[in-house]
Amino acid sequence: MGTSHRQAPVKNLVGSVRSGLTQLFGLPDDWEIVLGNGGSTVFWDVATFGLVENLSQHLVFGEFSSKFAEAVAAAPHLGDPTVIKTDPGTHPVALLESGIDTYAFTHNETSTGVMMPLVRPVGADDALVVVDATSAAGGLLWNPAEVDVYYFAPQKCFASDGGLWFAACSPRAIERIEKISASKRWTPASLDLKIALDNSKANQTYNTPALGTLVMLEAQVKWMNEIGGLSACNARSAKSSSTLYSWAESREWASPFVSNPAQRSQVVGTIDIASPADGGVDANDICAALRANGVVDTDSYRKLGRNQLRVGMFPAIDPEDVQALTKCIDVVVEALRG
Numbered sequence: 589m590g591t592s593h594r595q596a597p598v599k600n601l602v603g604s605v606r607s608g609l610t611q612l613f614g615l616p617d618d619w620e621i622v623l624g625n626g627g628s629t630v631f632w633d634v635a636t637f638g639l640v641e642n643l644s645q646h647l648v649f650g651e652f653s654s655k656f657a658e659a660v661a662a663a664p665h666l667g668d669p670t671v672i673k674t675d676p677g678t679h680p681v682a683l684l685e686s687g688i689d690t691y692a693f694t695h696n697e698t699s700t701g702v703m704m705p706l707v708r709p710v711g712a713d714d715a716l717v718v719v720d721a722t723s724a725a726g727g728l729l730w731n732p733a734e735v736d737v738y739y740f741a742p743q744k745c746f747a748s749d750g751g752l753w754f755a756a757c758s759p760r761a762i763e764r765i766e767k768i769s770a771s772k773r774w775t776p777a778s779l780d781l782k783i784a785l786d787n788s789k790a791n792q793t794y795n796t797p798a799l800g801t802l803v804m805l806e807a808q809v810k811w812m813n814e815i816g817g818l819s820a821c822n823a824r825s826a827k828s829s830s831t832l833y834s835w836a837e838s839r840e841w842a843s844p845f846v847s848n849p850a851q852r853s854q855v856v857g858t859i860d861i862a863s864p865a866d867g868g869v870d871a872n873d874i875c876a877a878l879r880a881n882g883v884v885d886t887d888s889y890r891k892l893g894r895n896q897l898r899v900g901m902f903p904a905i906d907p908e909d910v911q912a913l914t915k916c917i918d919v920v921v922e923a924l925r926g
Contacts, residue, residue: 589799589800589803593792593793593796593797593799594792598792598797598799598802599790599791599792600791601799601802601803601806602623602788602791602792602793602797602802603791604806605621605623605802605805605806605809606621606623606788606791608806608809608810608813609621609754609756609809610756611813611817612726612809612812612813612817612818612821613730613732613738613756613818614732614817614818615732615756616732618758618759619732619756619757619758619759620756620757620762620785620788620789621754621755621756621757621788622754622755622756622757622781622784622785622788623752623753623754623755623784623788623793623797624752624753624778624784624787624788624793624794625751625752625753625778625793625794625795625796625797625798626751626752626753627722627741627743627750627751627752627753628652628720628722628739628740628741628753629655630753630779631739631753631755632655632656632659633659633779634753634779634780634781634784635656635659635690635718635737635739635781636659636660636663636666637663637768637773637775637776637779637780637781638765638768638769638775638779638780638781638782639690639716639718639737639761639764639765639768639781640660640663640666640689640690641689641690641764641767641768642666642667642687642689643666643667643668643669643670643687643688643689643690644657644660644666644669644670644688644689644690644691644692645669645670645671645672645682645683645685645688645690645691645692646660646669646670646671646672646692647672647679647680647681647682647692647693647694647704648671648672648673648674648680649673649674649675649676649678649679649680649694649697649700649702649704650676650694650697650698650699650700650702650889650892651697651698651699651700651889651891651892652694652697652698652699652720652722653694653697653720654673656692656720657669657671657692660692665773669692670685670688676697676699676700676702676892677700677702677845677846677847678702678846678848678851679697679702679703679704679851682707682709683709684709684710684711684712688712688715689714689715689716690715690716690718691708691709691712691715691716691717691718692718692719692720693706693717693718693719693720694719694720694721695719695720695721695724695725695728695730695738696721696722696723696724696727696728696853696855696856697853698722698723698744698856698889699889699891699892700845700846700858700889700892701845701846701852701853701856701857701858701898702846702851702852702853703724703728703851703852703853703854703855704851706719706730706731706734706735707734708733708734708735714760716736716737716760716761716764717734717735717736717737718736718737718739718761719735719737719738719739720739720740721738721739721740722739722740722741722744723744723745723855723856724740724744724745724855725738725740725744725745725746725754726740726744726745726746726812726818726821726902726903727744727745727821727822727825727854727855727901727902727903728822728825728854728855729818729819729822732756732758735756735758736757736758736760736761736764737755737756737757737758737761738755738756739753739754739755739756740753740754740755741753741754742754742801742804742805742808744855744900744902745821745825745855745902745903745904746805746808746809746812747804747808747902747903747904748801748804748805748808749798749800749801749804750801751797751798751801752797752798752801752802752805757785762785765781765782765785766782768781768782769781769782777794778794778795780794808904812903821903822854822903824903824905824907825854825855825901825902825903826854827907828854828857828901828905828907828910829852829853829854829855829857829901831907831910831911831914832857832859832899832901832910832914833849833852833857835911835914836859839918840862840867841861841862841866841867841868841869841921842859842860842861842862842868843859843860844857844858844859844860845858845859845860845894845896846858853901854901855900855901855902856898856899856900856901857898857899857901858888858896858897858898858899859896859897859898859899860894860895860896861874861895861896861897861921862895863895867925868895868921869921869924869925870895870924871888871894871895871896871897872887873924874886874897874917874920874921874924875887875897877920877923877924878916878917878920881916883913883916885900886898886899886913897917899913
């Protein structure tokens with residue numbers, strides 16, 4: 589843990605993570621796994637400097653899918669982005685638009701529990717498809733042919749910690765990175781995607797990475813590949829989500845927040861709870877009772893403002909634990925209702 593990140597022990601660790609992720613995602617040989625310090629929030633700033641040439645289109649359907657659009661809108665060197673927005677609990681669809689060089693999607697909206705399919709807009713030509721996959725990567729299936737940049741942080745499906753961003757980059761994305769770098773656009777070194785790309789090829793980062801995060805991530809990626817890769821990981825999450833949603837649908841005081849079953853996330857489940865006036869209970873009271881008994885982090889996303897539970901169903905979570913959670917909630921709700 590104390591050695592230089594320029595020395596073999598850490599470089600071998602980074603190389604193992606990069607090759608493991610390439611295997612997990614089934615990436616073609618000409619793709620690169622790029623990494624740098626900071627999480628997905630930092631990568632939004634990285635992308636405004638190193639991926640978007642001028643105009644981008646953003647699909648916004650929750651708190652986190654809006655963040656990249658806000659970062660681009662604030663960047664003085666870029667044009668005003670197009671934002672296609674739908675209400676929480678649904679997702680929008682990209683529209684082919686002249687002049688767009690970057691289409692920004694979110695594979696899974698962590699705040700609302702909505703997942704969307706990743707499909708390149710027909711006729712998009714040289715435009716890049718850039719996907720925020722923070723809570724999806726490692727748990728949801730995707731096709732590299734439909735995507736150019738698939739970026740994430742390792743604290744969700746990969747059961748690691750924050751502090752790093754990773755981006756699977758296609759040859760088209762690499763060409764864009766190099767083109768923007770050659771244009772001499774001013775970029776802070778810590779946000780320079782070309783610097784990150786060059787360092788990643790050498791199995792290192794521009795500055796010292798969070799080594800504990802990498803150690804945990806390497807172990808998790810090895811396990812994910814050993815159990816059968818992305819399809820097996822997705823199957824675990826799909827089983828968990830099926831359990832959660834079927835349970836909610838069978839309760840008079842609960843229901844899945846996302847009405848369209850095809851859009852219900854397999855990795856982050858959101859469940860509406862009826863209000864006390866309608867025969868339900870306060871979801872905050874459920875969370876407090878669960879937490880008091882060692883069952884933590886079932887709180888809804890605060891800005892959504894609903895009487896709701898939010899449940900992680902990542903591959904590392906045993907599907908039987910999700911089933912056990914539903915039984916715990918039944919017990920708590922019965923007690924709260926008197």
